[in-house]
Amino acid sequence: MGDDSAVEYLARTDVVHIATEPRAGGEIVTPIWAVVVDGVPYVRSGYGTSSNWFRRARRDGRATFVDGRHRYPVAVEVVDDEATVDRVDDAYRTKYARYRGPLRGMLAPELRAFTMRVTPR
Template identity: 30%
Template sequence: MAHWNGSDLAKIAAAEELDLSSERADGTLRDPVTMWVVRSGGQVYVRSVKGADGPWYRGTQSRHQGRIEAGGVRSDVTFQEADPGEYPGVDAAYREKYGHYTSIVEHVLTERARASTLRLEPR
């Protein structure tokens, strides 16, 4: 498992949103999708509100790598499916960071969304 350096981790975690571009099978990048991003421990996570059926999530599954931009950090990453044991920490991070969006945050806390939790690892 690759680890973020402290500065990049802090900048990404502080960003309100993240732009994610997944790689197609031919290695080219898809158009970026803007989404929420959270930090749990020393890791960075994203989730699809639509779960595994979400278009951007499906795009991450062809090569399991891409590029992110957030908080002034641009990094090539690997998309790793999070272990269910990581979900509680990610849930808590979403509640803490985005809880002021009370009518929206619950959508990233459903079982459907939880099953699409990806850990973003620098490469």
């Protein structure tokens, strides 16, 4: 699958599935939210470092998104640029507006530090 396919999947799908690898090996798939801002995908941990997927992705700098038989390997990196994180917040507000309660949690100021840029590999 090409880069465009990964970006399209993350843009069009409300609940995406991110696969990360525990130290013991194997793979764990976790449902999360993702947004795309100006063609660049982002994800955020709604539970900070309590999210196992986030810790594994940050440790490895990579993950894979899974859509049925399709797999989209990606690199991930934490974003600390305030202007970018503001735009990610806006994208979450737009894409997930109908999920008011969970969205409020995802936009909590303390969770902004757990925003990751996704780069298709």
